Amino acid sequence: MGQAVAALDLDIALRQGTFQVDAKISAGPGLTVLFGPSGSGKSTLVDLVAGLKRPDRGRIAVDGVPLVDTAAGLWLPPHRRRVGYVFQEARLLPHLTVRQNLLYGRWFARRHLTPDSPTCESVADLLGITHLLNRRPAALSGGEKARVALGRALLALPRILLMDEPLAALDEARKAEILPYLERLRDHAGLPILYVTHAVAEVARLATTVVMMDQGRVRALGAPSTLWSRPDLMDLTGGAEAGALLDAVVSHESGDGLFALDTPAGRILVPHVPGHLVPGTRTRLRIPARDVLLSDRPPQGLSALNVLPGVVDDVREDADGSRVVRLDCGGAPLLARVTRTSASVLAITPGQPLWAIVKAVALDQGS
Numbered sequence: 143m144g145q146a147v148a149a150l151d152l153d154i155a156l157r158q159g160t161f162q163v164d165a166k167i168s169a170g171p172g173l174t175v176l177f178g179p180s181g182s183g184k185s186t187l188v189d190l191v192a193g194l195k196r197p198d199r200g201r202i203a204v205d206g207v208p209l210v211d212t213a214a215g216l217w218l219p220p221h222r223r224r225v226g227y228v229f230q231e232a233r234l235l236p237h238l239t240v241r242q243n244l245l246y247g248r249w250f251a252r253r254h255l256t257p258d259s260p261t262c263e264s265v266a267d268l269l270g271i272t273h274l275l276n277r278r279p280a281a282l283s284g285g286e287k288a289r290v291a292l293g294r295a296l297l298a299l300p301r302i303l304l305m306d307e308p309l310a311a312l313d314e315a316r317k318a319e320i321l322p323y324l325e326r327l328r329d330h331a332g333l334p335i336l337y338v339t340h341a342v343a344e345v346a347r348l349a350t351t352v353v354m355m356d357q358g359r360v361r362a363l364g365a366p367s368t369l370w371s372r373p374d375l376m377d378l379t380g381g382a383e384a385g386a387l388l389d390a391v392v393s394h395e396s397g398d399g400l401f402a403l404d405t406p407a408g409r410i411l412v413p414h415v416p417g418h419l420v421p422g423t424r425t426r427l428r429i430p431a432r433d434v435l436l437s438d439r440p441p442q443g444l445s446a447l448n449v450l451p452g453v454v455d456d457v458r459e460d461a462d463g464s465r466v467v468r469l470d471c472g473g474a475p476l477l478a479r480v481t482r483t484s485a486s487v488l489a490i491t492p493g494q495p496l497w498a499i500v501k502a503v504a505l506d507q508g509s
């Protein structure tokens with residue numbers, strides 16, 4: 143059996159000014175998040191895939207199709223790459239209806255149409271914009287415009303979809319409106335997505351794979367729950383948003399409007415989130431370290447629903463002097479942020495058994 147072809151295969155070097163990008167990525171299907179501090183090279187990688195920047199050396203292939211290969215003298219110009227680039231602002235044509243805007247994307251793809259290609263109708267259905275097809279952009283909300291822009295990109299039959307912080311310009315309500323459609327794209331559009339974000343909530347909800355960028359290089363690549371549990375990456379995953387990402391399966395409704403989710407760390411109860419928690423569904427939970435309390439004995443008489451026993455396996459001091467404690471809960475990591483005083487009162491040391499108390503409201507329901 144031959145080796146599976148990576149959805150995205152990239153091995154490039156580029157110097158721009160004093161900044162050197164040297165990155166090697168091999169990612170499977172689904173949605174790959176580029177994550178890392180400002181200036182770490184995320185947009186540069188997206189631009190390299192789009193063909194807006196040219197590497198000094200290297201190769202980029204999507205589903206085995208090479209887009210650039212300096213050793214072979216290959217350089218496909220941007221318009222021949224069939225990449226869908228979704229920008230922060232929708233950039234719709236104001237004088238055209240939604241249907242015409244969608245078909246504008248299709249025009250560029252006319253030579254690549256097959257009987258299986260998505261249609262204007264199927265894409266409108268996927269993105270929930272069928273009822274908007276005859277409107278003009280001026281009569282759309284920000285979230286609706288963003289969905290039309292996604293549809294236009296899809297109808298151009300791209301090999302890969304590139305999204306550079308697509309939600310950054312939207313308020314929380316608009317983000318919440320778009321996220322389910324991004325999940326549907328990831329699961330049903332059948333094409334790889336390369337997605338830049340700084341937001342851990344988007345990683346939790348959307349990422350199949352995460353590439354951690356740091357100073358132009360790939361620090362780590364892997365599943366979100368794995369990378370967010372690694373102490374050596376805390377400088378990138380930590381800070382105010384430090385927390386654990388746990389893969390979970392929805393088990394059952396437990397009454398009182400609560401749902402039981404099975405995670406490697408144990409059973410966790412979460413409040414109902416409309417339309418999402420169907421038993422058997424795979425999901426991901428984000429548990430911020432600041433919302434986890436620690437106790438050196440099983441807590442009694444507390445209203446918190448989720449108490450998980452664990453063993454301390456790492457303690458680090460954060461920039462503000464607080465301690466981030468990593469607990470091993472049955473093989474899965476949980477992070478808790480405690481003050482320096484609490485850490486010394488509990489005399490927290492590796493190997494010590496502790497109980498993590500997670501406030502139900504602190505749980506953030508993901509994909």
Ligand SMILES: Nc1ncnc2c1ncn2[C@@H]1O[C@H](COP(=O)(O)OP(=O)(O)OP(=O)(O)O)[C@@H](O)[C@H]1O
Pocket residue numbers: 158159160161178179180181182183184185186187
């Ligand atoms: N044309 C250019 N010439 C010189 N330096 C550049 C050029 N474009 C980008 N850079 C530098 O390359 C580095 C990486 O930039 P890039 O935009 O890829 O980072 P980023 O991780 O996407 O950041 P952010 O999260 O802030 O968008 C930065 O230091 C930037 O100043």
